[in-house]
Amino acid sequence: MSVVQQQVDGGLNENEISQQISSEDGRQNPPQTDTLRAEASTDRQQYCDLGIPDIHAALRELTATVIELKENIRALETQLRDEMNKKNEEIFSQVEELRKENRDREIAFSAALMESGNGYIGPFPTEITLTYRNVFTNIGNAYNPITGVFTAPLKGAYMFRISVFGHGPVSGASIYKNGEKVVIAYDNQPQYDLNSSNGVVLILEVGDVVYVKLWPNTRIFDSENNHSTFSGFLLFPLPSQQ
Template sequence: MKALVCILLLLETFVFVVQQQVDGGLNENEISQQISSEDGRQNPPQTDTLRAEASTDRQQYCHLCFPDIHAALRELTATVTEQKGNIRALETRLMDEMKKKNEEISNLTLGQEELRKENRDREIAFSAGLTQSSSEYIGPFTTHITLTYRNVFTNIGNAYNPITGVFTAPLKGAYMFRISVFGIAPPSAAADIIKNGKTMVIAHEYQPYGELNSSNGVVLILEVGDVVYVRLGSGTRIYDTHNNRNTFSGYLLFPLK
């Protein structure tokens, strides 16, 4: 049917053209307008439909190229909020760790101070000679006497008293004590190491004439406040010079609980 209509339209147009040529003719523009007019009657314009489709295409294009800005902002805000929470948690953890480290350092410092104090308390040692003069005889006496070693060489911890000649234990522990004895015969030379009034060991030498030399030592377990000193035996005599041949020494080996 459509083909028949088109043939009729072409024939009509052909007849019109021939008629116009007979009557004086149409120019080329008029022929084109005539053809366009006939075509327009056959295919009316669809402007509204095309505009609607174009608008729909633009909306779809914009939707694909430009996503929802509000959704993007909401997602970004949520991300920032989450990161802020993570940062606060990290700051809290760091502060806790720093506080813990400071406490450890403080405890370590206190421990070191206590250790230094404990070590100072354990630093106990002394050594002393009998006299500071060039030469001196001591004895003989009819009774035992406590020797006072006044020429102090060392007195770490100040546990030895050069005025009384007595060592007083500042803490419980094992202590080492030694004495050296020198004299000129006669009579004999003898001295005892005494703990709390009781003889522990004796250094003794006898011969009819000449120099007399003797020494002895002992390890003692002392409680706090125990005393140790040297006692010259009755009827004996010692002799000392600037060479310090009569000495009394002691030191802490290790503390005890």
């Protein structure tokens, strides 16, 4: 204050006095340059740490993620392939089972009396089972041309039909199921040709038999024209009782 007072007394103006005071303060308190630089460097480092990620670390992490995704995709592809193969095997097995089931349901036969030539069968004093030897069709082999008997291989509804041909006076035959007469084909014509036919739908269990019997004291004719026939086929299967 003595300096200031002296300068005031010597005639210094007010601005000069303010400048001198500021200069004195600057000499007494110099700027902390090194400290400020250090603080600025620290601030920049903290800014870098907080704002700019490590590019190499990020790339490594991304590469690991891609590899993991590829492994997951391969695992899914293998799983899907195995499931598809298993499904295909199941479908193939089901198709084969259906084919077998359909083959079992393919039952049909048709046959005429005489394998060759022509002539009469009968008359006989009692009924006889006719054996239709000229087999046209025997899908499923349920008809036996040696015995003339059809044996049902599965439960179902079956259609049977017979045709009877002859020359007077009488010709007749009956369809039998398990020893029971079901329907007849009959004609009576003293001097002319006889011609009759009949058919029936029967519900058969496995092992039931169907056949044709010639009436007593009648005769039936057949030739290469196959006049007299016996036919049958499965209409549809029925569920077996549990």
